[in-house]
Amino acid sequence: MQALRRPGGSVSVGELGEFGLIAGILARLPQGASSLLGPGDDAAVVRATDGRVVVSTDLMLEGRHFRRDWSSGRDVGHKLAAANLADIVAMGATPTALVVGLACPADTAVDWVNDFADGLREECALVGASVVGGDVSRADVIMLSATALGDLAGVPPVTRAGARAGDAVAVAGRLGHAAAGITVLTRGFRSPRMLVEAHRRPQPPYAAGPQAAAVGATAMCDVSDGLLADASHLADASGVSIDLRSGAFPVPEPMANAANALGHDALRWILTGGDDHALLATFAPAVPLPAGWIRVGEVLEAGEDGPAVTVDGGPYDGPQGHDHFAR
C-alpha cells in the first residue's frame, strides 16, 4: 500500500489503494446499538426486533445530484444519508442502519472520501443509525448508492394509499429551500446562505414521521420529487384528490428576497422543488396534528377524471416535478 503525497498535498484514492481506503473509512464509522455485526465481513447483521424491516435505496451521481465545486464531501455524505433516511421515516419507522456504495475516480482525494464518511456518520447519528457496510469501486465520476433499514416498532407502516376524503393534508419540514438554493448557485451566487446550505445538506424532519404514525396518519410520503408531484403520487395511490392552499405555506424572508432578486416565484420553489425531504401526510379530521406539522390542504373525493392535485381549487400552472430522463 502506497501513500504518496500529491503535489497539492493530499493523497489520492489510487495512491492509497482499495484496502487502505476502506480501513480509513471504517475508522470513521462507529457502530450503533442496532449493529450486531458491522463492516468487515461478507454482510452485516442488524437488529430487527419488530420482525419486519423497512428498506429503501437511493443513487446519487456527481454532476446530476451534486457538484464537487458546490458541495464538500461532508455535505454529500449528509445529503446521501438524509435522502435515504427520510424514506424510512416516511413509512413511520425509525432508521437503524445504512449501507453505502462508493465508486470514484482513482484521482479522487482521500480527504474527500474521509469527509464524505464523516458526513454519513453525522447524519446517521441524528437518528441513532450507523453505517454497517458498503462497497467501493472505481468510476469516471463519483457514483454513490445507499440503502437504509428501519424498524417499525410494532406499528403498521404508513403507506401512500390510505388517504380518505375529508382528511387534513399536512407537511413537516422545509419546502422549496433546496430548489431555491440550486437556482441561486446556478445563477452564480453563493447566498442567501440558508438556501445554498439547504441544497448542500437537507434537514428532513426525522421525528415527524414516527410521530405522525403514532397518531394514526392515514397516508404519508417523503417530498423528494416536489410537493405537487409527490402529492399526486399519494393521491393516485389512495384514489383521492388533494387541494392545497397556497397561503398556507410560510415563505421565509431569505427565500422571498431571493425570489425578488432573481425574478423567480417563491411559490413555484415550494410546490415543485424536491430535495428538502419534507414529509407530506394526511390525518383524519379529528386528529390534532403533532408538533412540527402544518395543515396545507384537504383530501377530496376523486373527480370524474380520477385523482388530481389542485392549488386553491384549480390546476397549478407550471412544471409539476422531476423526470430523471427528461432532457
Next chain:
Amino acid sequence: MQALRRPGGSVSVGELGEFGLIAGILARLPQGASSLLGPGDDAAVVRATDGRVVVSTDLMLEGRHFRRDWSSGRDVGHKLAAANLADIVAMGATPTALVVGLACPADTAVDWVNDFADGLREECALVGASVVGGDVSRADVIMLSATALGDLAGVPPVTRAGARAGDAVAVAGRLGHAAAGITVLTRGFRSPRMLVEAHRRPQPPYAAGPQAAAVGATAMCDVSDGLLADASHLADASGVSIDLRSGAFPVPEPMANAANALGHDALRWILTGGDDHALLATFAPAVPLPAGWIRVGEVLEAGEDGPAVTVDGGPYDGPQGHDHFAR
C-alpha cells in the same frame, strides 16, 4: 409519456421516461413470501422473523464489471443479483429480498432494462427472494447497485473470524471459471462456452451456505476477490494461517483446454480469479462436510510473521487478488 420508436425499432429509456420505465420494470418483478410491502412506496417492508436481518451491498459498473457487448441485460441482472445474494449465504443466512439502483444513459434501450429486470427476477427466484424496491437515475454509463437482505433463522452468523488451527478448509462452487471466461473474451474468443457463460452468469452454490452453518462451520466467506485473497481475509480475521493443496482443485476439461490454447495456467485462474462467488469455509476436523463441499486445505497456527496463506506449504508466486484502484 412518449413511446416513440427508435430507428433500430426499440424504445429508449429517455423516450419512455422515468415513470414508464419503472412501471415496466415493476411488472416483471412479482413479490415473494418475504415481501410484506413491495415497490411503489417510499420504502418496502420485508419479513425478518429472526429478529435480525443480514444486509450486504454491491456496485457494478459498465466497462468495469461488465460490457454490454459481452453480456446481455439479462446476464447482468443475473450477475448483479448473484454477487449480492452470495454475500448473504456466505453468512449462513437465506436471502429474502433485494433492492436495486439503476443509473443509465437516456439512449439505453428499454429492452435492455427489461431484460435486466428479468435476470434479477430469475436469479432471486433460485433462493426464494424477490426485488422489493429500487431507484432509477440517469448517468453516462450504466451503474448498478444492489443490496440484499437475508434471514438467519435462529442460527448465529458464520463470520470470517472463527477458524481454528486443525480445521479443514473447504470450498463449494466453481473457482476460476469466470476469470477464465474473461481471459477468453479478452483474447477475442467466445468459447469454451462454459467459461464465457461463467463470466456472464455466476452460479453461486446458494444452498451450501446455510448447510455449512447448520453443521457448525467455524468461518465462511464468499470468494469474490480470488481464493488466495479471500482466504487471506479469512486468515487475518481469524488470526490463523491457511495452507491449500493445489492438487485438490478439480480442473474441468474446457478450462484445461483453454489454458493450453491460450498459454495460461489453469491453477492461477482457480487461485486468483474472482466473480464465481464460490464459498470458502472452515470446519472442525471431526465434522463430515455437507454435500457439495470439497476439502482443499487445512488451517494452521499463524506463524511468527502473522497469518499467511500458502499453497502446498509455500508462498504462491503470482498476483493474489484484485484492487479496484490498481492501474
